[in-house]
Amino acid sequence: MRLSQHPSDWAASFAAGPGYLSACTAGLPSDATVDAMQAFVARWAGGGLDARQLSRDAEEARSLYARIAGVPSDRVALGTQVSQLVSVVASGLPDGAEVLCAAGDFASLTHPFEQLRHRGVAVRYAPVAELADAIGPRTALVAFSLVQSASGEVADADAIRDAAAQAGARTLVDLTQSLGWLPRGAKGFDFTVCHAYKWLCAPRGTAFLTVRTGLEETLHPLAAGWYSADDVWSSCYAGHTPLAAGAGRFDLSPVWPVIGGTVAALRECLDRDPAAVHAHATGLAAAARARLGLPEALPGRESAIVTWADPEGSDLAALTAAGVTASGRAGNARIAFHLWNTEEDVDLVGRTLR
Structure with missing residues (x-):
């Protein structure tokens, strides 16, 4: 309802x-989110923790987020922090690549790229209002927050995306400060990241990555584990550890105490x-x-x-x-x-x- x-x-x-x-x-x-989190604690304290149900809850969170972001659910990876998910995107950069970022953007979006100097990756900055014009022939990736944390400025995402496409550059957009109040999701961008604890009103500890179809093969699952498969319960032990076919290969095991609260928050977001x-x-x-x-x-x-x-x-x-x-x-x-x-x-x- x-x-x-x-x-x-x-x-x-x-x-x-x-x-x-x-x-x-x-x-x-x-x-509703508070009730969901308190219910988890009560079940846990009473010895009723159900890991398989928590896995189903995580899949519901993925599906709900996909609907909010406007992409298929197999394009969504579950994580815990934006910087961890940005690092996955950074893993796909070739040596010597140039990354263009918005000046003054949040460090979780820019820091992972700064750590690739040993591979010759160069990070260049321009004001977000000038980002589209700053894209050059060497630019491999344009990374920016749709809404700037420090100023609240809303980026001209269409202009940036179109300029990047013309230059052959990919786009990475942080939706953390926008998704939940600004009705603009992940569709049309190569990669997006979002932590759900701000405008989506979820507890801290659930973040999302979206990957455009076909680009998952260009990235490396830096923290692959038992949750990186399509059937997580058949990939718990060494000897059978396949990667998920889609973006789920970049999953981290969900943070159990917050996943129920995340589902409750995302359900309400979709109902508004x-x-x-x-x-x-x-x-x-x-x-x-x-x-x-x-x-x-x-x-x-x-x-x-x-x-x-x-x-x-x-x-x-x-x-x-x-x-x-x-x-x-x-x-x-x-x-x-x-x-x-x-x-x-x-x-x-x-x-x-x-």
Whole structure:
């Protein structure tokens, strides 16, 4: 049954009251997600842990994420951290390749490529707004976050993708700061990564990689284990360790305590109208920008994240003292609006800072 699309009903599903403006740091669990995680602990404590059921739950998480991201489920790999999954993509780069990244992007996306200097891999940076124009004939891969963590800037993904295709470069897009409020998934990109604990409101410990059909053979399963097969229960021991036919070959064994909570969160995400979520989050963010006297977002590039210069941290300190959970990144104060936020949060920020 589809959940109510009224924002006040969404807020009622989360225990936190007004003032939590930090989905860009960590999302909040809904009541259903909390119940799922507590149920796991109770079963575990009572000796009822069922590893095969947990494996089925992991497969449901894969399937749910695939639907959210808009790709077939065999294109999705399960992991625990974005950097681990980016490292898999990095394994497919030839010696001497150039990787183009967005300046100031999150380290989990860029760091794995920096560690390939011994193979002659060069990492070059350009502002995300100039990334499409910065792609050159030597560029093998363009890696960028669809929404920048430090600034909330939304990348012109179509322009970057088209320029990369023209240059023969592949694309790797981090959806961690976008998927869950921005209705743009993995389709059309060669690789994407996403940790589900921010805007998808899942517990920390479940991340996803998508691989375009045919590209799995260009990558190496750096941490292959018993969960890297299509039938995981027949590949537990040495002597029979086949790789999955699709992206599942890059799987890591799921983190058992959080997989049930991840399934609950992804189910709820699918039950909400993505356009309604986007309108709610960006509408509150636009109202906050107006209250703070900040420029409007570019049409079509509206963001749920609002940032402004706060080099001394005085605005962040004032927000914290007023009971607002916000964050500071790269000299900016940063607030974010998601399912549990209402106009009351906009008013609270406005009264505190203006």
